[in-house]
Amino acid sequence: MTEPTTLPPGVERNALHDTIRTHLSHGGGVLLTGPAGIGRTTVVSRLAAALRARGHQVMHCSPSPAEQDSPFLGLIDLLTDVADDTLAALAAHERAALEEALLRSESAGPVDRRDAVVLRIAVRKVLALLATTGPVLLVVDDAQWLDGPTAEILKYLARRADSGLSVLATLRTGHDPGASSDRSVLELCSQPVRRMCVPPLTAHEVGELLERHDHPAWPRPLLARLHQASGGNPRTALELSSALDERVRLEGTGLPDSAEPLPVPESLRRPLLDRIGALPASARQTLVVAGAAVRPTVELLRRAGRRHASADLDACVRGGIIRILPASDHGTIRFLDPLTPMVLQAETAYEHLLEAHRALAEASDDAVERAHHIARLAAGPDPVVAARLSAAASAARRRGAPRTAARLGRLAAEYTPAGQAYADIERRLTAAEDGIEAGDLGFARQLAHEVLGDADRPADRVRAWNVVIDSCGQAMAEIADVFPEAVRDAAGDPELLAQLHYRMSWREWMVGGSAPGAHGHAVRAAGLAARTGDRRTELMALTQQAALELFLGLPEAETTLARALAAPHDVHAMTHHNGPVYLKYRFHLVRDELDEARAELRTLVYRLRQRGSADSLSQCLIGLAQVEIQRGRCRPALTIARQSLRIVEEAGLSQGPAWYAVSLAETAGGSLSRALTAAETARRYSEDDDDRLFLPRALHAEGRVRLFSGQSGAAVELLRRVSELETAQGQRDPATRRWHADLAEALAAVGAPDEAEAVIALARRQAERLGRPGILATLDRAAAAVAVARGQLPQAAGELVQAAARLRAIGYPLEEARARAALGRVRRRLGDEAAARAAFSAALRIFTKAEARPWAAMTRAERDRAEDGSACLPEGGSCPEAGSWSDHLTSTERSVVARVAQGATNREIAAGLVLSVKTVEAALTRAYRKLGAKSRVDITRMVMTRPLV
Structure with missing residues (x-):
């Protein structure tokens, strides 16, 4: 059996884990699905360990394709730990039938129909005997390969409502000839049954996975590509990273740029090629054209000369290679494996790829798509191609696709002839600024440093320095040496100095920890920008000034914000998370106007989803999650906070603020243990970035969790630090x-x-x-x-x-x-x-x-x-979770004991902790033994006389 991939504890997988555990604890069945390598076995292992710790008896089997035709092999694995003493409780004929099936006695030949009935009854009785000492969980990993006789026994048990069993089965989705169907596997699970999918890893989780397996610390843009190419599949991400590492080390090449395909190892390439090779020749050719397109649709492929596109694509769908979205107008095509277009590109002859790009360029009615194909056809620098790429980048920017705009802008610079240096620099700077909007900070920083090596005009150099500063995110401490050079390059130009003073205001607040000092820079930036007619910088600086005045408790804050909101407006400033519209919601919050704050944020989030930066969208979602918590809407707050975290993980942005929002939402409506983990993560990010502006908030989140968990001493220590930091900043x-x-x-x-x-x-x-x-x-x-x-x-x-x-x-x-x-x-x-x-x-x-x-x-x-x-x-208002009386108890036992001390009955405890009554009884029995207690009165006395640490 393949070793399970070790996975980091991501937010979505923790939620999946909790949902499955709760369902199984109530006696239901779960079918867990997902493609090969997604981590089904790891999720099952964690769940089995957690339920075993809660008193479940876990029985496990992991069939393989080679074992599918071996009768009762699954049953033998499931019952391998059942002692002969248990079988002795059966009637003689029942025991004989079961021992024969388990190969514990000599076989008398194939099982006939009567023996099959006896065997089912025998298995049911054995499991009922085991259930008298605790809940029984049957785990069938890769149930699609389970042998038929074992499957029939499990289906028989699943149809018996009184069996007392929970069944957790996993099913590998994908193209597996000979495997059992979804419907057949569902029949193995006890009722009520839930079908759930293992979610793909986020970009951040992929990074943690690679780190745990000692892979190189790839730059964030490259990590984002590995995540995208793997589709969040752990095994695929590890194999792609290994292939990339091998190429870099053995071939001595540098890291691939954004236009260069990642190396795909044979282990991943061969299954795809086998599947593609099984297609008719016409379908393979159509698939090549689809793989070359930016947004392939059935209609686009027809216009590109693939007259039988529908029939060809139907063959690809049957082969498990693509799916066609039914709700789309023109039949949008999605590759089931994101590696397929990469493998097609690597395996297709160059002249055939050129033919595909030429056909798509002629067929496409979209400027962005057409420019992409024209660039692939150009042999070298070409002013016409560069101009078309630049126009396509502008179109992508208008439609709210900054990542596409950044990529096209860089291509435009690459195709700009050598004699057009200023056009080249302008296109690279614009692409870098689009990269900032898209959250591709490494890409933006690289382009900015390229410009600084070539540019001599003050405006170009300061613009590049601004990209360097903006690309550092929360980690402004890392670029302290940039500001003197940028000021020197500004050469006294008031318009350029206004832009730098605005950024110096942020540095002073985030790194220097001084709101009054930051306020001085913001005031100067707003004044210089107003004098030179730079309305965007003026609006951003006025917003910063208003935010600082609010923090400092100055009465002019409202007036300053009104100036920032007054016409003329700037679209960028009005949709930015450091702009006046976003700040307006914070003014509503301090005045306790929650509905107004929510309305402002919802409008802004809608605009940002249409077009806007990942950073701004994430920050607005963080604010919206906080507002929903204050309004008493905990479930939406959890969903919104997790959305924010996914966005920053995928964009490679600083994650501290998003983990902070997750902590607040978990504290309000989730789990205090997960809230504590999230708060500690937010604090670590802030400390790593030396972000003194955000660190107090992360510390406050952690202090709240510890206060509500009864850890008042630890809470005081954390919250005192918050007070010291905020007071020093001037709150x-x-x-x-x-x-x-x-x-x-x-x-x-x-x-x-x-x-x-x-x-x-x-x-x-x-x-x-x-x-x-x-x-x-x-x-x-x-x-x-x-x-x-x-x-x-x-x-x-x-x-x-x-x-x-x-x-x-x-x-x-x-x-x-x-x-x-x-x-x-x-x-x-x-x-x-x-x-x-x-x-x-x-x-x-x-x-x-x-x-x-x-x-x-x-x-x-x-x-x-x-x-x-x-x-x-x-x-503090919470149930005790730790203390001297609980040093040797598991988390479940501590929770049960705490509620016993509050006077709750076993049934009430089970309802409160979402456990079965039998699990509560088993945990309480173990706790009695560990604590030396004889009654509930003894438990109560221990909790009260040994206070929490």
């Missing part, structure tokens, strides 16, 4: 970064009420001065935590009632529910159990409506606790 508006209440609550939880009170007092003065009711309401809740720490419970209850009412009026449902849950804990400590249950019930209704899963589970357990005051949760 004077607490609504711009809302960490103050969380820090105060963490300080109260660790017994530092005086320090907490000081944090609240300072933030309250600032919020009152600026009119920030949302901040004042959360500070009321934090003040209640201080009162609890001082033992002033009636005062705390009053402040929480006030906080909940104010948060409800303003429209922050999750914050309101947190206040009501805290009120429930205070009421319980005051001995008013009825009022406590009412407060918990109110919080639970809000959390449930918002789909805030971790909060709903915790609050449900608190509401339903049977024993008065014996297991109050930490004042």
Whole structure:
């Protein structure tokens, strides 16, 4: 059997893992599909290990094509660990039939119909016996090769609702002659059955995969090409990377440029060639033309001279090479394997490729497509070809395809004759700027450095330096030496200096950590740009000035933003994430105008999806995810945050902000463990980039997760760092970064009420001065935590009632529910159990409506606790997840024990943790043994007398 590829824990695969585990825990069946090499075996291995740790008995088989005709080989693998003692419980004839099938006794010949019935009953009884000690999971990896007799037994079991089995089967999709059909494999799985696909890896996950297998650290643009060529398939990515590494090392060649095809190893090329070779000659020729096209369609191929295109393509569809999108007007063609066009190009004679490009150039009615083919036909520099490529780049830019525009612009520069140096530099700079918009930062930086080696005009040199600066993303610390050279090249030109001062403002804020210093550069940039008529730079600088004034709590911020939003407008500035329209949503947020903020962002996201940079789209999605969390829409927030992460991974952009958004969304509506991983990842990216502007936000996200997990000491340490960094930068508006209440609550939880009170007092003065009711309401809740720490419970209850009412009026449902849950804990400590249950019930209704899963589970357990005051949760408002009493427990056992201490029944625990009751019972039994406890009272006493670390 092929060794499973080790995969990094990506967001989508974690979500897939959780969904499958939940479904199997409830006794359902899952069919997991995907092409060869996608990682089905790895997902199954992780799931089997996780469920085994939760008390499942996992029985596994992995059939192969050579074993398909071997009767009962799958059954032998599944039951290989079943002891003879278990078989002894069967009737004599049942045991004899089963032992014969398992080759544990001498065979008397082929199994007849009566024996087959007895055998099925025997297997069912054995599995029922095993199920008395814990849930049973049958895993059939590569079920398409399962032998027929074993498959019939599993289908028999799947039809029995009382079998008590869960079945996890995997099916390799693709062109596998002789393999079982999807329908046949589905019948193996217990009901209800879900069919799920293993998602491809993202570009970031491909990079992690290659790193784990000691492959070279390829540049981001090359990594993006490996990801695209592999289609996110782990095995394909590894083999392509190995072939590329071998060529670079053995042949001594440099890295391939964007126009040069990647080397495809024989192991990947041969299956494709075999499949293509099985096609009729006419279909092969049509496939070559389709592979040469940028956007192949049936209609385009007909116009290119392939008169029988429909019939030829039908043969390609039957051969598992392409699919034709039915919803498209002209029959858009998609290659099932992204390597197919590359292999076709490498294996087709040069003259035949030229014929294909010539035919497509004549047939295409699209300027971009036609220019692509004309370039392939040109033998060398040609002013006409260069001009057509430049025009095509402009067309691609207008239609919102900056990556295509960048590639065509570079081709235009390459075909520009040597005597047109200024045209060559202009085209390279424009292509580099398109590369920035497309997120292809390495490509843009390379072109900019080429220009700096050739250009002598100040405007060209400063424009190239701007590309270098813009291409560094969050890592501005890496280009500190660029600014003096760029200022020197500007030669005192006020228009060029305006562009540089705008970028120096960002550097001062991100690297220097000084908002006042950054504000000075922004003001100077706006003034110089206005004087020289550079409206785009003026708008961007005014936006930066307004953002800094908002952060600094200056009253002129609104006026500055109004100047940036006033006509005349600039399309680039109005759709950029550092432009005034984007900043407008942040002004809505600080004024607690959530609906208005959402409307601004949704409009901007729509425009950016049509045309705009990947960076701007990602940043807008991050903002939209935060707004949805505040509005109490946790599921959409999770989806949006993950979209943002996929975009930056595929574009090769800095991922810190996107991981931050994922952490916030997971904290609100997903999993605290995944939220912590995401927050730690965001922090690492910010520290690696030395981005002091974003680092406080990443630290705040991590501090929140630790606070909500009961790790108040760790939360205080992180949130104090946030306070130090933000205060040093000059923050004077607490609504711009809302960490103050969380820090105060963490300080109260660790017994530092005086320090907490000081944090609240300072933030309250600032919020009152600026009119920030949302901040004042959360500070009321934090003040209640201080009162609890001082033992002033009636005062705390009053402040929480006030906080909940104010948060409800303003429209922050999750914050309101947190206040009501805290009120429930205070009421319980005051001995008013009825009022406590009412407060918990109110919080639970809000959390449930918002789909805030971790909060709903915790609050449900608190509401339903049977024993008065014996297991109050930490004042941070979360269930304990770690501590001295749980050092030797698994994560499942810790969760079960924590809820036992809250008074929950086994059935309630199962519902809250999405487990079966039997799994909860098994975990609790193991926990009793490990802790030396004899009863639930002992468990409760241990949790309460050994506080969390």
